[in-house]
Amino acid sequence: MWSIKKIRIKMVRRKSDLLLIFLFSFFLVYMMLLVYVTFLQPNPAYEQAHMSAYMLDLDGESLYELDSSGHPHRQKNGARHAHKCKEKQNFVFIKGMKCATTTLLGVFYRFGYTRNLSFVTPVHWKMHLNWPYPMTPRDYRPSRRGYNILTDHAIYSEREMAAIMPKNSVYISIVRHPFEQLKSIFQYFKVHKVAGVPSKVENPVVEYLSNLQHYESFYQRHNAPNRWCVPDGFSITKNLMSHCLGIPLGFPAGTKNITSDNDEIQRYLVHFDRKFNLILIAEHFFESLILLRRLMCWEFSDIVFNSANVAQYKFKTMEVPDSIMDIHRNWSSVDYKLFEHFNASLWRLIHQQGPDFYDEVEAFKIVQSQISSYCSKIYDVKDKNSIPAYLNKTVVPSSEWTRQFSMLPKDCLLMGPNPYATLQIIQGESDVRDGDLIRQQDSVPDNRTMKGSC
Numbered sequence: 001m002w003s004i005k006k007i008r009i010k011m012v013r014r015k016s017d018l019l020l021i022f023l024f025s026f027f028l029v030y031m032m033l034l035v036y037v038t039f040l041q042p043n044p045a046y047e048q049a050h051m052s053a054y055m056l057d058l059d060g061e062s063l064y065e066l067d068s069s070g071h072p073h074r075q076k077n078g079a080r081h082a083h084k085c086k087e088k089q090n091f092v093f094i095k096g097m098k099c100a101t102t103t104l105l106g107v108f109y110r111f112g113y114t115r116n117l118s119f120v121t122p123v124h125w126k127m128h129l130n131w132p133y134p135m136t137p138r139d140y141r142p143s144r145r146g147y148n149i150l151t152d153h154a155i156y157s158e159r160e161m162a163a164i165m166p167k168n169s170v171y172i173s174i175v176r177h178p179f180e181q182l183k184s185i186f187q188y189f190k191v192h193k194v195a196g197v198p199s200k201v202e203n204p205v206v207e208y209l210s211n212l213q214h215y216e217s218f219y220q221r222h223n224a225p226n227r228w229c230v231p232d233g234f235s236i237t238k239n240l241m242s243h244c245l246g247i248p249l250g251f252p253a254g255t256k257n258i259t260s261d262n263d264e265i266q267r268y269l270v271h272f273d274r275k276f277n278l279i280l281i282a283e284h285f286f287e288s289l290i291l292l293r294r295l296m297c298w299e300f301s302d303i304v305f306n307s308a309n310v311a312q313y314k315f316k317t318m319e320v321p322d323s324i325m326d327i328h329r330n331w332s333s334v335d336y337k338l339f340e341h342f343n344a345s346l347w348r349l350i351h352q353q354g355p356d357f358y359d360e361v362e363a364f365k366i367v368q369s370q371i372s373s374y375c376s377k378i379y380d381v382k383d384k385n386s387i388p389a390y391l392n393k394t395v396v397p398s399s400e401w402t403r404q405f406s407m408l409p410k411d412c413l414l415m416g417p418n419p420y421a422t423l424q425i426i427q428g429e430s431d432v433r434d435g436d437l438i439r440q441q442d443s444v445p446d447n448r449t450m451k452g453s454c
Ligand SMILES: Nc1ncnc2c1ncn2[C@@H]1O[C@H](COP(=O)(O)OS(=O)(=O)O)[C@@H](OP(=O)(O)O)[C@H]1O
Pocket: 096, 097, 098, 099, 100, 101, 102, 103, 180, 183, 184, 185, 187, 188, 282, 283, 285, 306, 307, 308, 309, 310, 311, 312, 316
């Protein structure tokens, strides 16, 4: 009897030991989980910062070392020299329409021309690579030395471009608020005039959007007079930025159209996030340029610019009723999604740059204002062959953000006032260098059905 009792007591003790062991193990697992969740789980902000460093660093060369909070270290003694990063020279710029793209062209022509880089240059004296149709090999000049830069008007054609551009090419584009872009399109393409909007209306954009179907079909009609560059059946007012980025929106008639398929559009946006290294925003041009400089490992001297195509027109700043804005948002819905997506990406990227980003932006603004003031004097000189001696250069002093550099009249002239003058120089040199190849290409009949007219 006594021994049975003893056994029972022992069993009870063993049970309570087991319970204790179980509780202790449970406590241990719980503590481990707690440590993991608090300290070891990936921190989205940190991950983002690293993703951005990866985005900004295509060759695996670190532009910025990230500190423990995921922010890049401040650069001392000049933007580029304190860090081991190599200037990127291979890039594709998808030049949309009316988004400060000609301003950027000036920057890119000057960058490439002064380094003797090879451009994917439009044939003959054209300025477009088959816009608004996809680019084909028929649209650019053959080149014995391959290509470094594609920057002229082209619809983003992934396969065609990847086939001729170096593998490490950086892909860049720019977008603008769709309504600002629309006004600029009206002004430039004289949309209201082609579409027959009465000249007495106060705001032709408002009038056009109020009677959209009527004016749109009139604008798109066969062989409409004064509608240059824009083929029949092409809408210049609807989702133009998205079309330039190659989203299939039903032009030419009968091709795929995903305008109303939100899931497909989102897939395109995600795809662009992967394919494009940077999408600039025209409204935040300075911030965008600093991101570009960091991405490309360029210098201030490479990103100074001349603002091109800045137009003054009466409806530029006119107030527009919300109901009209809604019509446009509905009409050009893919462009709004595109703009909102990349505007948010830009701000995310800026946020990841760390506290010194705006110091750099402000420093660049000062340099840019010096260059603008100098270049505008050069542009004002009528006879460019006799520029007065006092204008023979301007010197930008060295600072934390830039080394000292000089701008000469020829630098201003390479990027403005009309950067297409530089394209013509590039085309002329291509004629000399690769004339035999160009003649061979021209001798083959061009039977394409989709041929841009500009
Ligand atoms: N630096 C800078 N920052 C912001 N905005 C700028 C800049 N440079 C040009 N612009 C504005 O861009 C419009 C011209 O765009 P594009 O050069 O792309 O036109 S084009 O498609 O090449 O014809 C044109 O817009 P609108 O003036 O509204 O027509 C320019 O004012």
